[in-house]
Amino acid sequence: MPIIAPSLLSADFLNLQKDCTMLNESDADWFHLDVMDGSFVPNISFGFPIIEKVRKATTKICDVHLMILEPGKYAEAFKKAGADILTVHIEACPHLHRNIQQIKGLGMRAGVALNPHTPVSLLLDIIDDVDMVCLMSVNPGFGGQQFIPNTINKIRALKHLIKDKGLHTLIEIDGGVTLENAPAILHAGADVLVAGNTVFKSDDPQATIAALKSL
Ligand code: DX5
Ligand code: ZN
Numbered sequence: 001m002p003i004i005a006p007s008l009l010s011a012d013f014l015n016l017q018k019d020c021t022m023l024n025e026s027d028a029d030w031f032h033l034d035v036m037d038g039s040f041v042p043n044i045s046f047g048f049p050i051i052e053k054v055r056k057a058t059t060k061i062c063d064v065h066l067m068i069l070e071p072g073k074y075a076e077a078f079k080k081a082g083a084d085i086l087t088v089h090i091e092a093c094p095h096l097h098r099n100i101q102q103i104k105g106l107g108m109r110a111g112v113a114l115n116p117h118t119p120v121s122l123l124l125d126i127i128d129d130v131d132m133v134c135l136m137s138v139n140p141g142f143g144g145q146q147f148i149p150n151t152i153n154k155i156r157a158l159k160h161l162i163k164d165k166g167l168h169t170l171i172e173i174d175g176g177v178t179l180e181n182a183p184a185i186l187h188a189g190a191d192v193l194v195a196g197n198t199v200f201k202s203d204d205p206q207a208t209i210a211a212l213k214s215l
Contacts, residue, residue, distance in 0.1 A: 002182075003192040004212050005030035005063050005172070006205075008054065009045060009143045010196035016050070019200070020057035026206045027213040030063040030085070032174070032194045035078075037068035040092050041141035048081045055082025065113065065174065065194075067140045068092065072099050079106045087111030087134050087172075090118060100129050111172070115140065116148050120157045127169060132192070133158060137185075138175030143196040147176030152188045159189030179208070182215050 006028050011019040023031060031054060036045040055062055064083040068074070071088040072095075078086055086108045093099050096112065103110040112126065113134035123133060135154050138145035155171060162169045172192035173185050182193055193212055202208040 001213060002186055002190070002215060003029045003170070003172075004209055005032040005192055005194045006199040006209065007032040007034060007143065007174075007194050007196035008050075009034045010200035012200075016054065017057055020054060022205060023209075024057075024059050026209045028060060028199075028209050030061040030192070031058050032196075033062060033064045033083075035064060035066050035068060036141065040069045040089065041067040043141040048077060051078070051081040051083065061085065063087070063111075063172075063192075065111075065134065066092075067113075072102055075099070075102050075106055075108075079108055083108055085109040085111055085132065087113050087132065089113045089115065089140075090122060091115055096126055097129065100126065104129075104131075113140075113174070114154075116151070120154050120161065123158070123161065127161060127165060127167065130169060132170040132172055134172040134174050134194075135190075136175055137173050137177070140175070144201075145176050147178070147181050152184060155185065155188035155190050177212075179211055182212055186215055 036043045038044040061084045063085045065087045086103045100110045109131040111132035112130050137147050137151040170191045173190045174194040177195045199205050
């Protein structure tokens, strides 16, 4: 069964308690938290105060996706705020190996995210060290965008790489995931589905999460 990670970016920011309770009582596995700095991506989202509050309100795993430059400066603060998984972008990390070791040393699971144009082959010498690869299936920065079809090829290539090396690295797909395209995404080899608009803009978010979970 896939891991379902609804994205807070599409939640009701005036009613986060309500959405946290809804997720706690759903089949969701993780809570995906998108942090944007206005430099690495053309948008600014939220930071530590929100993550700290969500950590207190949710029983789920906090999966923090950093779309920021120099993530190493803040890794410890994200741990303190309550991150269980911390994902950094390969494009933002000239010293990715160091960043990954730092995250794991702080007691979090470490993820690396790839933008749509970044080839999976760049992971060859880091894949053994990471717990999860997040393939961006939209250009990061905003919720509610269209899934980029080439992501399916990237999932297949990444799955091969992981299998060839005998690893158990999780593959997370982030952006434009719907009930319609999720079966193909899972069939290609994905383990974790991030879903923002698909969950929060649906009439019955808990039923939508259950439907994704049962795929
Ligand atoms: C995009 C974020 C995503 C976003 C997904 O930059 O990383 O996590 O919240 O939203 P949807 O599922 O609406 O595309
Ligand atoms: Zn994300």
